[in-house]
Amino acid sequence: MSAFDDLVADGWALTDVQLGSLTTYKLGGPARFYVELRTREDLPTLANALADDRQPVLVVGRGSNLVISDQGWPGVAIRFGYAFKEIGIGPEPECPITAGAATTLPRLARETVSQGRGGLEFYVGIPGSVGGAIRMNAGGHGSETADWLLSAEVFDLSDGKFHTVRKADLGFKYRSSSLGPTDLVVSATFRSEPIDVESGQETLRQITRWRRQNQPGGTLNAGSVFRNPEGDAAGRIIDEIGLKGYQVGGARVSAKHANFFEADPDATAQDVYDLVHEVRDLVLEKTGISLIPEVQFAGPFA
Numbered sequence: 001m002s003a004f005d006d007l008v009a010d011g012w013a014l015t016d017v018q019l020g021s022l023t024t025y026k027l028g029g030p031a032r033f034y035v036e037l038r039t040r041e042d043l044p045t046l047a048n049a050l051a052d053d054r055q056p057v058l059v060v061g062r063g064s065n066l067v068i069s070d071q072g073w074p075g076v077a078i079r080f081g082y083a084f085k086e087i088g089i090g091p092e093p094e095c096p097i098t099a100g101a102a103t104t105l106p107r108l109a110r111e112t113v114s115q116g117r118g119g120l121e122f123y124v125g126i127p128g129s130v131g132g133a134i135r136m137n138a139g140g141h142g143s144e145t146a147d148w149l150l151s152a153e154v155f156d157l158s159d160g161k162f163h164t165v166r167k168a169d170l171g172f173k174y175r176s177s178s179l180g181p182t183d184l185v186v187s188a189t190f191r192s193e194p195i196d197v198e199s200g201q202e203t204l205r206q207i208t209r210w211r212r213q214n215q216p217g218g219t220l221n222a223g224s225v226f227r228n229p230e231g232d233a234a235g236r237i238i239d240e241i242g243l244k245g246y247q248v249g250g251a252r253v254s255a256k257h258a259n260f261f262e263a264d265p266d267a268t269a270q271d272v273y274d275l276v277h278e279v280r281d282l283v284l285e286k287t288g289i290s291l292i293p294e295v296q297f298a299g300p301f302a
C-alpha cells in the first residue's frame with residue numbers, strides 16, 4: 001500500500017472525487033486522491049505522504065481559472081478548507097490585512113471596504129480565492145494582486161516547511177507568478193489605503209455593474225481565456241476576425257465577450273481545450289499574433 005492508500009484507509013484522504021463541481025466550468029473527471037486541508041498541521045502530513053509516494057499535485061482554489069481533464073487528475077488534488085478563510089483587519093489604518101488562501105476575493109473586497117480600507121476593490125468581480133489570485137497575479141480595473149500584496153505565506157511540499165515570501169520574490173508578471181507546483185499559498189498579507197466607506201462601496205457597485213454589462217454572467221466559463229497581448233485585448237482580436245459564436249462541440253466563443261469561452265452543460269473539457277487551440281491557431285494564421293492561454297488545463301488532453 002502507498003502512503004496515500006494509507007491516508008485513504010484512515011479517512012484522511014479521499015479517492016475518486018469529482019473535481020468538475022469545484023470549478024466554474026463544471027467539467028472534468030475525478031482526482032485519484034483528494035485532500036481537503038482542515039488545519040495547518042495537515043500540510044506537513046501531506047508533505048510526508050508525498051515524500052513517500054510522489055504523486056503529481058494540483059491545488060484547486062475556486063476553480064475559476066481551471067479546466068480539469070475529462071479523465072480527471074492522475075495524482076493528488078488539494079483544497080484549502082474552512083480554516084483558511086479568515087480575514088484579519090487590524091484597527092489602525094496602517095495595519096496590514098491578512099487573508100487565508102481559501103478566502104474568496106469578492107468577500108475580501110467587500111470586508112476591506114466596509115472597514116474603510118481601500119485597494120482591493122478590484123477583487124469584487126473576480127470569482128477566485130486568495131491562493132489562486134497570488135498564483136495568477138489576478139487583476140482588473142487598473143490594479144493587480146502584485147500592487148497590493150506585501151508577502152505570502154507559502155508551504156513548500158518539497159521541503160515540508162512554511163516560508164514567508166516577500167512580494168519581490170514571487171516573480172510577478174502579467175497574470176503569472178514564479179510559484180511552482182509544490183508551492184502552496186497558505187495566507188497572504190496586503191497593504192491598503194484609507195478610504196471613505198461610502199465611496200468605496202460606490203466603486204464596488206460600479207465594478208459589479210461593468211461586469212454585468214460586459215461579461216457573460218450566468219454561463220459556464222473561466223473568465224478570460226487568453227492573456228492580453230501587450231497594448232491590445234485578446235477579445236478585440238478574436239472578435240475582429242469574426243470568431244464570436246465560433247463553436248467546437250459544446251464549447252463556444254461568447255457572443256458577449258470574445259475572450260470568454262462558454263460551455264454547454266453537456267460539453268466536455270476536451271471541447272474547451274480544442275476550442276482554445278483552434279482559436280489560437282486561427283488568430284495566429286490571420287493576424288500573426290500568438291495568443292497565450294491564461295486558463296490552466298489540468299490532467300491529460302488529446
Ligand SMILES: Cc1cc2nc3c(=O)[nH]c(=O)nc-3n(C[C@H](O)[C@H](O)[C@H](O)COP(=O)(O)OP(=O)(O)OC[C@H]3O[C@@H](n4cnc5c(N)ncnc54)[C@H](O)[C@@H]3O)c2cc1C
Pocket residue numbers: 024058059060061062063064065066080101125126127128129130131132133134135136137138139140175179183184185186215221222223224296
Ligand atoms: C467570470 C470570471 C471573471 C474573471 N475575471 C477575472 C479578472 O478580471 N481578472 C483575473 O485576473 N482573473 C479573472 N478570472 C479568472 C480567475 O478568477 C482568477 O485567475 C483567479 O485568481 C483564480 O483563482 P481560483 O482560486 O479560482 O484559482 P483556480 O482556478 O482554482 O486555480 C488557478 C491556479 O492557481 C493555483 N492555485 C489555486 N489556489 C492555490 C493556492 N492556495 N496555492 C497555490 N496555488 C494555487 C491552481 O493550482 C491553478 O494553477 C475570472 C474568472 C471568471 C470565471
